[in-house]
Every structure is written in structure tokens, then in C-alpha cells.
Amino acid sequence: MSLPNATKEDVKDAKHLATDTTKASGNPESNQPSVLPSTPDVNAVEDLADLLDGPFKERKEALRELINDPFLLPRVEGTLDEIRADNLEKVKIVAENGRIQESFSPLNGGQGQVSAGVSSLELLAQVNNSTCIKSGVQFGLWGGAIDALGTERHIEFAKGAMDLSKLGCFAMTEMGHGSNVQQLETTATYDPETQEFVINSPTPGSKKAYIGNAARDGRWAAVFAQLYTPDSDESKGVHCIIVRIREEDGTDAPGVTTSDHGHKGGLLGVDNGMITFDHVRVPRENLLNRFADVAEDGTYSSSIDSMNRRFFTMLGTLVRGRLGVGASAAGATRAGLALAVKYANIRRQFEAGDPGQEERLIDYRQHRRRLLIPLAKSYALAMFQNNLLERFQEYTDAVNAGEWDPANPTEQQSFASRETETLAAFFKSATATHANETLQECREACGGAGYMSENLLTTFRADVDIFTTFEGDDTILRQLVGKNLLTAYGKEMSEMSPFGMAKYVVSNIGDFLTRRSGIAASVQSISDRVAGTGSLFDAETQLRVVQSREEHVLNSLVRRVQVARKMDRKDAAKVINRAQDHLLETAIAYGDRMLVQSMIDAEDRLPENSPARQVFEQLRHLFALETIVKNADWYQEHGVLPAGRVKAAKAAVNDLVDSLAPWSEVLVDAFKIPQVVLDRPMMVNGGTDLS
Amino acid sequence: MSLPNATKEDVKDAKHLATDTTKASGNPESNQPSVLPSTPDVNAVEDLADLLDGPFKERKEALRELINDPFLLPRVEGTLDEIRADNLEKVKIVAENGRIQESFSPLNGGQGQVSAGVSSLELLAQVNNSTCIKSGVQFGLWGGAIDALGTERHIEFAKGAMDLSKLGCFAMTEMGHGSNVQQLETTATYDPETQEFVINSPTPGSKKAYIGNAARDGRWAAVFAQLYTPDSDESKGVHCIIVRIREEDGTDAPGVTTSDHGHKGGLLGVDNGMITFDHVRVPRENLLNRFADVAEDGTYSSSIDSMNRRFFTMLGTLVRGRLGVGASAAGATRAGLALAVKYANIRRQFEAGDPGQEERLIDYRQHRRRLLIPLAKSYALAMFQNNLLERFQEYTDAVNAGEWDPANPTEQQSFASRETETLAAFFKSATATHANETLQECREACGGAGYMSENLLTTFRADVDIFTTFEGDDTILRQLVGKNLLTAYGKEMSEMSPFGMAKYVVSNIGDFLTRRSGIAASVQSISDRVAGTGSLFDAETQLRVVQSREEHVLNSLVRRVQVARKMDRKDAAKVINRAQDHLLETAIAYGDRMLVQSMIDAEDRLPENSPARQVFEQLRHLFALETIVKNADWYQEHGVLPAGRVKAAKAAVNDLVDSLAPWSEVLVDAFKIPQVVLDRPMMVNGGTDLS
């Protein structure tokens, strides 16, 4: 595929690019990319789309047909009950389509295809996040809990979750405990006489809260509760039990009181509610007993000895949920970017160079920055997502093939699980934050039109708001990432109380760096050598620069935390707390490196010399250099990059958005957002020449 | 007022503070503040409240009684029509109270009190932003246009705006032109035969769009249109004319077609709609003729010769609107901060130092950072707002006393007007951006509870979203600030087309810096001397550091733009466009300096040695140092601060949030948010020990 010849204009622009970066740096950056042709090559769209879809292309294409349906668009007007009823109808369409259920394990009649769940949610989020999340609750959380924690004896529940004959909830969070799941207060006490569990809410704080499907549609719930058996007064830890919460006619089941959170900041189609249990009795078999069971006589048994490990094995279900939420956040963001970028290409405002013709918004430097920088990040997250999904699929395949026992993993498998958990925590928190920032930027970039619900951006933004909180609050997830890094994936997160953290922190991150997986990760500490060598446009240099930061930040965190080892609990907690911002920074630096690496990796998968590869290369530069610029402060403070190179990176970011701007529609067309979403009123009446 | 004695704990903490900052800097920062006592002194609340209310205390106290009314809380459920009808009832309460109308000029029966309008909106925004904005449209925009642009012959309209007998719109924006007001397409053509103006929408793009009160309640509109008189085919420029848009029974007036934008991303109580005019005839007298008139025979006259100056004099009305929107954004933000800070003081999650007792959210380092840093900025903006309002009041007094003729200002008055315009543009854009960022942070800091509409945060956030766009888009306003600085307030913004900008850019900013007003602004370029001297805890040093950045950034912008002077239009436009991000940065650097200066200033107004002053001093440090840290990258790149000092500033920010955390409720109590707003369900059920 050959590129169109560059015009004179391009050549002039190219010179500008070269000059700006070299002049500014005083330290010539060789290898700078030439400016892209000002006429984009639409052939690039398909190559980029293939790269984005990755191994999931076929599935996604099939799903795209399903979701390109005006009926699926979000409803914002009407009573809450109307909006929720309408959303339930939409979830039925998803169920009837039958693809999302392929994520269930073969035991339950599924195909064990992670991407069936995750990609479905990602695509639904491009059209309607209420439908996406209600589907996520039904198939991924309620169904997912049964699928992951249940056994043969729960197949009927799994099937009911899959075909919607059993609408259910995932009832983990309580009024008093959201992030701190280990201290849930709901109790499940075994009564050997009747061979039942008694489910109870002993305190006001133990009321299940914010539970999806609980206010209206749910008939069942997978309830997380402290398990008590007759042999001891101590809890066996948090376990999951199926409880009927409503009769089929919708009235509360005996002993159960449900209530409604009512209107929320978004996701109006999802009926979140509270559930209180007053000594509700359920059969012994309702315990999801894959990892632990209670015999008829009340004897407790578990294939996992450590109570902590048991807890975190059960919570493993959350990892898939985090992939789903992250993918949804990414999907909604891409839809928003497509809308804002397309609007920027038709909307004109103010004359500048050309009297009599106003400029398009995309012609403005600031508009290019505000849209293309997040667009590059969306690509980076997409590349990372594909890698992570493949990795999770391998794990799932191994489990389903009996090669990997989650209850008794090998040491290597434990390490890999904790790494996956870490990657998923990073992914969910990064995409949720990115979604909120980007959708807001997209709204503002569309001016007044962006605020009209008919143009979808505000609904998307309001819906994804809570993505930063549920399935693990972003701040908590970043701490989880940081803690896992600190201990080199050596311990379960459970032992990661502030106090435990100090105890298990690795003494040398070298070991860890050699062990961790990942591509092209050179492990020596190279930061000292970064400054002098390599053009900032070299992939290797880019990676080394972000990696040097990752290592530095982690190393200095280790140093800070280590001093707490010999302290008493109170003082240690103080030291750890004072390092909390540093801990979060560590997680972000780790993520930055992963994303740059994913972009570099992905580039190789595009046909050599193709327009797609050329444009993608610039996107990779933009993402990598912006990542460096974002931390320019740190790079200078630590003597990793001198002022001149920082300046060069900043100039390059500007040159890159200028170069990429004419290709902006190509970049969002590759997202393949459904046409019903793109057919917004502002695309018709948003230009300036409306005559 | 004496401070409680420091506990041992405090002393230990204080040492930590001292050590951290000096050790980190390698360049001892003398003068570091000692840690505040860990038990806050609630006596500080009143002093801080007085400082915040400033000269407007009495008025605000009176208004606070009015707004502490549960009926005023936002309604989020119901049909749009119900929500709008309900909001109209709320606006009636505001009208009946009678305070907001005191902002009108004495001619119309008001008192010319700027703060009557601005403070009313600020306080309404703490309770209900739909009511705030609908009041703003009615009294500030529709009423304000008549008050500012009309004459004796429009008194009945002004009175109708004030007593709600004439509900009206401010119809400026069109589908095709929002930010670029000068190119509006609606026409007002004078017909001498009937002595009427013919109002017409000649193109689809000329349809008035997003107009508040236009979808339902408005009966009248102040319509901005290109004025044509028989003597010429050329427009006399944009003028404002009163047009009836609906009959009293609500049907469209002859020739007028109104329509409804329907559901929006927020402000559901405000009925935004579109208006199209098909040769609608209105009496000659409906022209708001303060600055220009058309005689019966069609002769055009104006007290302002230059068409550009005429346009910008008429747009002067927008300055007051920007004060109003800015103050509203600030009010909503303070309410959000009060909610999140109070929640953080009761909500507990995770055990740390203390087994058996979970920590309060406010005990966590990250939680302190995420709430206290924006809180400090809210204080800075509040101090700035008071200064700006006083300044605008002086201007208004001078105009009403006949000492200042807006049509024929002295050279000094012109300069002052442009400075005020610049300050208002900065203020509106800064508060709107701050409101969105902060309310989102507050929502997330309250976890799941933050997403429930009953806790108000999401409604506030959705409502203020559009504050970044209306009354001047933030990106456009920052450009206006930058352009005004570039030309040293020397030219009207009208000539600030990209091309004109290059032409009028000052050649030496020295002149400008000496001329601009403001307190304690030392004018020499002092950046070179910043690095070595002065503790970062000295107010003077803080000011010099931020000022050095302001000057540097402006200077380098001048250099970049100057080269365009001799270019042709197309090339000049390119150069200007390539400097756009720099232009925006200039505006922000200018604002940063103004805010730091306002904080330093305000500190002196607090009683010496009072607890209020001690806590405020730390708030000032926090704001100033965070402003420096935010730009740490720049300070290092330009050799203004060495790495060691940047590090010290970062450590100090952390120490300051730790020191201020126990005082966090004192700081928000001083906002005097109405109790109805603070009485949220999460304040009752949000703790962990709910038994």
C-alpha cells in the first residue's frame, strides 16, 4: 500500500516538525516521524479496526449487528419505573441474542469464552450503559458468581441466570462496608437441625446496599456473608450463598426486606436497592461450594487451608467483573470520542486564515490537543485490554481443562494469578478514570450541543461516573496494584493491611523485575543511561524512559515502607499512610509502562509501510511522549531527562497532534461505533453553514 | 484568642514537618509553619466566615435564611414539564424575597447593587442550580440586558422582568454561532413606513438555540440581531431588541416558532429552547437604545463611533453574567466540599493503626489530598471573587453617578474596563473548571453514597457541567484573557482576530506590567533571583515565584506571536494557532498569580494570632505551594527552582494536608452551607458503626 504523495504544504509542515523538535531540544532527536499526508487514506480504517478488535473480531462483528438498534439507545425521560422496565426489555434482547452467555463455563452450558462477556459489555457500553451494567449484573455478577463459585448442584441457577428465568443480584456491599469487603457483617449461620443456613443482618450497617437488580427485578441474590458453623463462634470468613429475595410476583420473600435507592446520578435503567435479612432460612445446598462446603452435620471443609487465601480465591470472581467494567468504560469512551471528533470535523467557528470561511474546530491547536491526546490513550488501553483478555482466556482454558486448580495452584500459578489480578486492577481503574475525563472533555468540545441529551454525551458521562467506584474503587484498586508490586506478587492482598504490607515488602525489587512477565522488558536499572542516549522517537528509548520511572518510583516506595518493618502497629500504619500518595503513584507509573509497551508491541502487528502503520506509529509517539511530558516534572527532578529533552518532547506532542488531526476521523472510524449512535442531531445541525 | 496547648503528638508531628521539608530540599526552608493543634478551635469558624462573606455579609446572611428551605432542593424525578413547573415556583420565591432585584439600576427601581445579583446566585447554587440559573436568565440576562442596554422607554420591561409579570429570554446564541457572537445571522431590518423592525431568521443556522426560558415560560426575548437601516446594505452590527415570542396563553406569537431542546445533561428545571423568526414586526421603540438608536425616518445614530467598540460595549452586559456564573460555580463547589468533607469525618473504612476501629476517611493521606487541595483553591477563588465584586461595584457606582460614561470612557477607564473584563473572564473560567473537577472528586470521595441523588452531589455536578460553556466557553474566555494580556488591555477584543492579535501585540511587556493594577505586584523581572532567596513559606517568595512564571510565559508568548506581524493573513493565522496552547497557559499563569496574591492579601484581614489566621495561613501555603508543584515541571525547565526546592514544596503540601485535616470541618463550616443541604441521608447512615 503506497502513501499518496506529499503536497508542498506537507513538506513545509514536515520541516516545521523537524525544526521545532531539534531546535528546542538542543540535543537533536533523530528519527522524528515525518508529518502525515494532509489527506488521510481511508484504507487505514480496516487495518486499524482489525488491530483494535484483535483476536475477538468475529465475535465483535456479530455483536455490532445486534447493538446497531435504535431501540437500545438510552431512555432518559419518563418515570424511574418506566425507564427500568424499558431497560429490562433491552436486557432481554441481549439474552435472546445468546452471545453473552458463551462466557459461562462448559459445566453450565457455556463455552468458557471470557471475551463473550467482556466484549458484549464493551459494545453495549457504546450504545447504552444502563443496558450494559444491568446485563453485567445479571450475567457477569449474579451468573458469574454461580459459575465461578458454584458446582453441579447450582446448574439450574446458572441456567436461570443465563435465560433470565432467574433474575438475580450480586449482594456483596453493605451500608457499612464497601471497599473493605472482608469485614462484611451479614451472617450465614448453619443450623444442623433443619440443614439450613440462617441469613441475617445483625446491624444497620450490615444492610446490603447499592445492589443492582435489588430494587425491582431481582428474585434471587448471591449473598456474601460471614459463615458460622456449630463448631466455633468464629466466622469461617466470607462465603457466598444463594437466597431468594422476592417471590415471583415481586413481593419480598419471608424475612427479606428490599428497598429502593431511587434516583441516581446515572444508570437510571438499573434498579439499585437495599436488602435486609431477618433470619432468612435457605437450604444447605444454596452455599456455592466450589471451594468450601458445610456437611449435613455442620462440618466445615475447604480445599483451601488459609482463610485469607480462601477469601481471595472467592473474590477472584471480581477480576472478571473488573475486566468487564474496564472494557465498558473503554467502549463508552470510544463512542464519545467518535462523536466529538466527528463533530469537530464539521463544526466551524471563527474566521482565522481564511476570510469568509470559518475554521473547523479540529483545525484549532487546542481542540487537537484535547481530543487527540485522549484518543491516543484510548488506543493504548485497547491494545492493553486485548493482551489482558488473551491472558485471562488462557487461564480460563487451563482451569476448564483441569490443568489449573484455583484452589491449589502451583507457586508459579499463584504468581501469575496475582499478576493478572494486578493487571486487571490497573486496567479497571485506568479505563474508568480515562472514561470520565475523556467523556467530559468530549462534552465540552461539543459546546452547547454536547449538553443536549439527544447527543448522548452527558448520558454516557453520567453513567460511567460510578465506574470509578464499583467493582473496586479506583483509589483502592491503585493501592492494590501498588501493594502487589511492593511484595512482588508474593502475598495475597489480604495480608496487605497497612501493617502487613510493611512486613512483606520485598527487600530487593531486582528479583521481582526479573520475574515479572511482559514483553521486551529489559530488567537492569537503566535510568542513568536514558538521558544521553537514544532519540525520543525510538520505541526502545520511550520504553526505557517510562520504565526507568516505574523502577525508580517503586524502589523509593520500598525504601520508605521498609523502615516500618520494625515499628509497632500504630507507627507502622502512620508510615504507610504517609506513603499513600507514593503508593498510588507507583501504580500509575507501572500502568504507564504497560501501556507504552502495549503500543510498541501492537505496532508490529500492522502491515509494514501501510498507512495504518504510519498513523499508528504517530499515535504511539503521541501516547509515549505525552506520558513523558505528564511526568516531565519527575524526570527533571530525578535527573533522568534534561530540560532540553523535556522541551523537545513537548514540542513533539504539539507537532504530532497537528500531523494526526487530518486523520482524526480515520482513527475514530476504526472504533466501528454503531451508526445509531453516530446519527445524532448535532451531526446534522452542528455545522455553521446550515443553509 | 489563644491556641490550645500542643500535645506531645503535635510536637512529634511538627518535627516531622520540619524534617521532611528541610531534608528534602537540601536548602533549608526557614519559616515553615508549625503543625496545627490536632483539636480544632471552632471559634475560627466565625472569623473565617466573615472573611469569606467579606463586604457582603449582611446581604448573604439575609439570603441564607431564604434558601434554607427544603422546598428549594432540586427535584430530579417526574416529567420535564413537572420539574420545570416546580422550578418556576421556586423562582417565584426568589422574586418575592425581593433581594435579587436590588441589582437593577436606580432608574428601574433597583439599588445598583452588583452583589444583590451575584450573591443571590452564589447562594442559590448551594441549594439548587436549576433555580439559580433560571433566576439568572430572568433577572440577570433578560432583565440585565434591559437594565444595561435600555433607557427610560424600557422601564416597564425592566419592571416586568423584576416582578416576573414579563418572563423573558436572552436570545443571543444561534445554532451556527455560539462563541463567535459577532457573526450572528438573525436580522433586524428597519421599515420606516410602519416604523417597525422586522426580525428574521434567514438561514437554518440563524435559529436561536439553547435559549433559557424559551421552551416553556418565556413570553418575551431580548434578541441579538444584525441591524439594518435603509441607508445601507451593510449591517450596523449586532444590536438588542425586545420581541414578544409568545402570547400570554403560551401560544407562539405571530411569525415566531419556538421549540424545545427537551432533556439535557442537567439543569432539568430550566426550559431551554429554540426560536425562529419569520419576518416578525416589532415597534421601533423596542430597540434597546442606550448606545445606539434608529430615528423614525430610519436614521441610525450612536454615541459610539467605532462599530467594534459599540459591539463590545453592548456585550459588556456579559461581564456581569460571568460574575454571576462564576459565583454560582463557586457556591455549588463549596456545598459539594462541605458534604464530602463532613462525610469523610464520619465514614470509616479499613483498620490501620488501631485494631478494632476502622479509620475515618479523612485520616487517609490521599483523602486529605483530594479534598483539602481543592478546598484551598475554593478559598483562593472566594478571596478573588470578593475583590472582583468590589471592583465591579465601584464601576457600577461611578456609572450610576454619571462619573463614568460607558459610551465615552476616558483612556484610563477603557483600560480599567478591559482589565475588569479580563478578570471576569478568568474568574468565570477558573471557577467553572474548578467546580466540575471538585464536585466530581467529592462524588468519588463519597463512594457509592455519592452517586445517590438524595445526597445531591451528582445533581450539582450535572448542573454545573455546562457552566464551562455558557456565558462564554472556558477555552474561549482563556483566549480572551491571553489576548488582552498580549495587547496590554490596549485593544477591544474584537480586533483580536488571530490576525489582528499579531498586529497589536505589545512589543514590551514592561509597560504593561507597570500599568496593571493590583496589590504588591513588584514589576521587575525577578525570576532569576527567585531560586536562591527566600523560604518557600514566605508570602513574598510565593508571590515572586508564581509571578516569575506569569511574566516568563507572557514574554515568551509575545516573542512567538510577534513574528507573525509581518506575515500575510494565512501564515499569521498559522503562527497564532500554533501558539494557542501557550496562549491558554498564559491566562492560567496570570490567574494563578492573581489567586496567590488574593490569599496573601486576605490573610492580613484576619485577627493577628487568631486560630482563624493560623489555619488560613496554612491554607494559603497549601494553595501557593500546590500552585508551584502543579508547575514544577516548568520551574525546573526554566531554571527558576532547583529540584531540591521542588521536592521541598511537594513534601510541604503533604505536611500541610496532614496538619489541616483535623480542621477540615472548621474550614467547610465557615462556608455556612444551609442546613437543608447538609442534612443528607449519607450523613446519617454513612458511618460504619451504624448500630
Ligand SMILES: Cc1cc2nc3c(=O)[nH]c(=O)nc-3n(C[C@H](O)[C@H](O)[C@H](O)COP(=O)(O)OP(=O)(O)OC[C@H]3O[C@@H](n4cnc5c(N)ncnc54)[C@H](O)[C@@H]3O)c2cc1C
Ligand atoms: C450504581 C451502583 C451499583 C452498584 N452495584 C453493586 C452490586 O450490584 N453489588 C454490590 O455488591 N455492590 C454494588 N455497588 C457497591 C459498590 O461496589 C461500592 O459502592 C464500592 O465498592 C465502594 O464502596 P463504598 O461505597 O462503601 O465506599 P467506601 O469504601 O466507603 O469508600 C469511600 C471513599 O473512601 C475512599 N477510601 C476508602 N478507603 C480508603 C483508604 N484505605 N485509603 C484511601 N481512601 C480510601 C475511597 O477511595 C472512596 O473514594 C454498587 C454501587 C453503585 C453506586
Ligand SMILES: Cc1cc2nc3c(=O)[nH]c(=O)nc-3n(C[C@H](O)[C@H](O)[C@H](O)COP(=O)(O)OP(=O)(O)OC[C@H]3O[C@@H](n4cnc5c(N)ncnc54)[C@H](O)[C@@H]3O)c2cc1C
Ligand atoms: C443549558 C444551556 C443554556 C444556555 N442558555 C443560553 C441563553 O439563555 N442565551 C443564549 O444566548 N445562549 C445560551 N446558551 C448558549 C451558550 O452560550 C453557547 O452554547 C456557548 O456560547 C458556546 O457556543 P456553542 O455551543 O455554539 O459552541 P462553539 O462556539 O461551537 O464551541 C464548541 C467548542 O469548540 C471550541 N472552540 C470554538 N472556537 C474555538 C477556537 N477558536 N479555538 C479553540 N477552540 C474553539 C470551544 O472551546 C468549544 O469547546 C446556553 C447553552 C446551554 C447548553
